[in-house]
Amino acid sequence: MSLVPAFEIGVWNAWIFTSSFLLQMLTVLLLGKRVWARSSLPSDIKRSKLEKSAPLIGNSVWLLAIIYSIFLPLQLGTLWFYPGLVIFLIGLGVLITATINFTAAPFDKPITHGIYHYSRHPMYLATFLIFLGTSIATASWVFFLLGIANIFWMRTELLVEERYCLKRYSDTYSEYMNGTPRWIGIPKSVESDK
Helix, strand or coil, rough: CCCCCCCCCCCCCCCCHHHHHHHHHHHHHHHCHHHHHHHCCCCCCCCHHHHHHHHHHHHHHHHHHHHHHHEECCCCCCCCCHHHHHHHHHHHHHHHHHHHHHHHHHCCCCCCCCHHCCCCCHHHHHHHHHHHHHHHCCCCCCHHHHHHHHHHHHHHHHHHHHHHHHHHHHHHHHHHHHHHCCCCCCCCHHHHHH
């Protein structure tokens, strides 16, 4: 890892890792308007000033990371690359699983099955893991900082999403929140609480 960020266009660059985000978005888009509509919150949802600016800032950071990844070489054959690759692959597995669970879920109920049983926000978790794995595999502190900046946006957005889901699904989502960790973990047994 050097203080001066690497910046060279190449075939074996971090775009290989970050293209997973674009492929996931394309998959959701191709699955139809109904799935795409479910993937975003209604525009009339109430947001604070911070919550209104967070998506713009977060998406800008995300886009900057995608563009930077085109010019960011993977550190193939180095000690950094292999742990980064493993973390990236875990994140990719979580992203693929969460996307499959998301698209297969009924539209009139909250998504609570599959990986959503272990994490209320597995796509955000996957995004973090992909950012972390990419920053390690490229030995880039700049990409790592972009990932840390993205966490702020993700946390702000997930709070809005949870508020929306509580309003839309009420007790069903409240029970889900009480039994399922926000990021990842062992779900609590809802039956034992009754």
